[in-house]
Amino acid sequence: MRPAWLLTSLCVVRLLVASAPASADDALWTRLTRDGAFKQRPVWSADGSLLVFARHSGSQICLFRRDLSKNSEERLTTSADPEYDAVFTPDGNSLLFSFDKTSPNQGDIEVYRLLLADRSLTPLATTTKGLSHEEWPSVSPDGKRFAFSSTRDGQQEIYTAPIEGGEWTRLTSDPGIDAHPAWSPDGKSIAFATNRWGDLEIALIRPDATGITRLTHSRGLDDYPAWSPDGQRLAWTSNRDGNFEIYVQPLEGTASNVTKSPALENFPAWTPEGRIGFVSNRDGGFDVYTAPTN
Numbered sequence: 097m098r099p100a101w102l103l104t105s106l107c108v109v110r111l112l113v114a115s116a117p118a119s120a121d122d123a124l125w126t127r128l129t130r131d132g133a134f135k136q137r138p139v140w141s142a143d144g145s146l147l148v149f150a151r152h153s154g155s156q157i158c159l160f161r162r163d164l165s166k167n168s169e170e171r172l173t174t175s176a177d178p179e180y181d182a183v184f185t186p187d188g189n190s191l192l193f194s195f196d197k198t199s200p201n202q203g204d205i206e207v208y209r210l211l212l213a214d215r216s217l218t219p220l221a222t223t224t225k226g227l228s229h230e231e232w233p234s235v236s237p238d239g240k241r242f243a244f245s246s247t248r249d250g251q252q253e254i255y256t257a258p259i260e261g262g263e264w265t266r267l268t269s270d271p272g273i274d275a276h277p278a279w280s281p282d283g284k285s286i287a288f289a290t291n292r293w294g295d296l297e298i299a300l301i302r303p304d305a306t307g308i309t310r311l312t313h314s315r316g317l318d319d320y321p322a323w324s325p326d327g328q329r330l331a332w333t334s335n336r337d338g339n340f341e342i343y344v345q346p347l348e349g350t351a352s353n354v355t356k357s358p359a360l361e362n363f364p365a366w367t368p369e370g371r372i373g374f375v376s377n378r379d380g381g382f383d384v385y386t387a388p389t390n
Contacts, residue, residue, distance in 0.1 A: 124387055124388055125378075125385050125386070125387045126371075126385060126386045126387070127379065127383055127384075127385050128147060128162070128164065128373075128383070128384045128385065128386065129149075129162070129383040129384045130383060131151075131381070131383070132379075132380060132381020132382065132383060133151050133152055133153055133381065133382065134151070134152040134375075134381075134382045135149045135150060135151050135152070135363075135375050135382055135383065135384060136149065136150045136152075136180055136181065136362075136363050136375065137149060137150060137180065137181045137182065137183075137363050137365070138363060138365050138373050138374070138375065138384045139182060139183050139184060139365050140184075140365065140366075140367050140368060140373065141184055141188055142184070142186070142188055142368060143188075143368065144164070144367055144368040144369060145163065145164055145165050146161055146162065146163060146164065147161070147162040147164055147373075147384065148160065148161050148162075148172070148182050148184070148191060149162075149182075149375075149384060150179065150180035150181065150182065156176070156178070157178035157179060157180045157196075158171055158172075158173070158175075158179060159171065159172040159173060159179045159180065159182050159191070159193060159210075160172065172191070172210060172212075172215070173210065173215065173217075175195075177195065177196055177197055178195075178196035179193055179194070179195055179196070180193065180194050180196075181193055181194040181231060181232050181233070182210075183233055183234060183235060184235075185209075185235050185239050185259070186235060186237060186238070186239040187239060188212075189211065189212055189213065190209050190210060190211050190212060191209070191210045191212065192207060192208070192209050192210075192220065192233035192235060192242055192259075193207070193208060193210060193233065194206075194207060194208075194230070194231045194232065194233070195207070195208045195217075195219075204223050204227045204228070204229075205228075205229040205230055205231055206219055206220075206221060206222045206223060206230050207219075207220045207221035207222075207230045207231070207233045207242070207244050208220060209259070220233075220242070220257065220259065220261075221233075221242075221244055221246065221255075221257055221264070223248070224248060225248055228246060228247045228248040229245070229246065229247045229252070230244055230245070230246045230248070231244060231245050231246075231275075232244055232245055232275065232276050232277065234277045234278050234279045234286070235259070235279065236256075236279050236283055236303070237279065237280075237281055237282070237283045238283065239259065240258060240259060240260075241256050241257065241258055241259060241303075242256065242257060242259055242279075243255070243256045243267075243277035243278075243279050243286050243303075244256075244257070244277065245274065245275045245276065245277065245288075246264075249266070251270070251271060251272070251273065252273045252274060252275055253266060253267070253268045253269065253270070253274050254266075254267040254268045254274045254275075254277050254286065254288050254301070255267060256286075256303060265303075265305065266305070267286065267301055267303070267305045268288075268290075268301065268305075268308075270290070270292045271292075272290055272291045272292035272293075273289075273290065273291050274288055274289070274290045274292070275288060275289050275290075275319075276288055276289045276319060276320050276321065278321045278322055278323055278330075279303075279323075280323050280327050281323055281324075281325065281326065281327035282327050283303070284302065284303070285300045285301070285302060285303075286300070286301050286302070286303060287299070287300050287311070287321035287323065287330055288300075288301065288321065289318065289319045289320065289321065289332075293310065295314075295315070295316065295317055295318075296317040296318050296319050297310060297311070297312045297313065297314070297318050298310075298311045298312040298318045298319075298321050298330065298332050299311060311330065311345070312332070312334075312345075312351065314334060314336040315336055316334050316335040316336035316337075317333075317334065317335050317336075318332050318333070318334045318336070318343075319332060319333050319334075320332055320333045320362070320363055320364060322364045322365050322366060323366070324344075324366050324370065325366055325368055325370060326370075328346060328347060329344050329345060329346050329347070329389075330344070330345055330347070331343065331344045331345075331354075331364035331365075331366065331372055331389075332364060333361065333362050333363070333364060333374075334351075337353065339358065339359075339360055340360045340361055340362055341353050341354075341355045341356065341357065341361050342354050342355045342361045342364045342372055342374050342387075344372065344389050354372055354387065354388075354389045354390075355374070355376070355387065357376065357378055359376050359377050359378035360376065360377050361374045361375070361376045361378075362374060362375050362376075363375045367386055370389070371386040371387060371388055371389070372386065372387055372388075372389050373385065373386045374386075374387075
């Protein structure tokens with residue numbers, strides 16, 4: 097089972113599908129999908145031409161790739177098991193994603209690599225001690241390692257591992273939950289969400305497991321950190337003002353609400369040109385949008 101905080105920040109959002117009124121900044125938003133099905137973790141290719149996301153359809157969760165220049169879309173695999181939370185490798189040739197091998201009582205989630213040229217699959221972070229969850233991969237800027245969360249040692253912690261195989265490095269050791277790592281563009285920091293201080297906050301840690309720094313101090317849930325392409329800002333989801341919105345904060349500054357909508361916004365991700373992408377129910381259902389951050 098997924099922890100209660102994740103049900104709060106993910107599954108509750110999925111249930112609230114009523115249309116919400118648009119904000120005054122409606123003309124600045126760009127809507128990229130229009131089917132209304134629940135979606136999670138949109139990500140862009142380095143050149144901005146491709147959008148990948150997971151779409152929920154009943155009990156199925158499938159990965160899709162959308163060619164924004166051609167306005168065309170295709171499913172990336174034919175698996176009947178849930179696949180989600182994909183992210184591009186820096187060379188653009190592969191995706192790393194979470195693969196839920198369903199079982200009678202709960203999923204056994206692992207991180208796989210999908211080679212886009214031939215759609216071949218390679219397991220990267222797999223279960224070794226019974227059922228465990230290896231989720232939310234984030235690739236280092238040099239493409240050699242990836243960060244992810246795992247429950248293999250009990251509580252949910254952050255690890256890194258070589259993409260070509262090898263020993264894992266455990267970055268966090270706390271009774272709380274540590275999840276949703278995001279590797280910085282300069283390779284020097286990994287942002288993640290943690291409830292070690294009470295509710296969910298955003299923290300930073302170095303890839304050598306030193307220097308944990310608390311970034312947010314809010315009364316709500318702060319989750320799903322995402323670095324700007326220049327590495328100078330972080331975006332995340334927060335309900336600190338009553339509903340889930342997208343916030344952006346310079347590393348040496350204060351956070352600002354960049355969506356300012358009565359709708360629900362989640363899963364921030366940056367486009368290569370510096371717009372913020374996310375999933376919103378502002379028009380009914382849940383679709384992928386982009387918006388400026390100023």
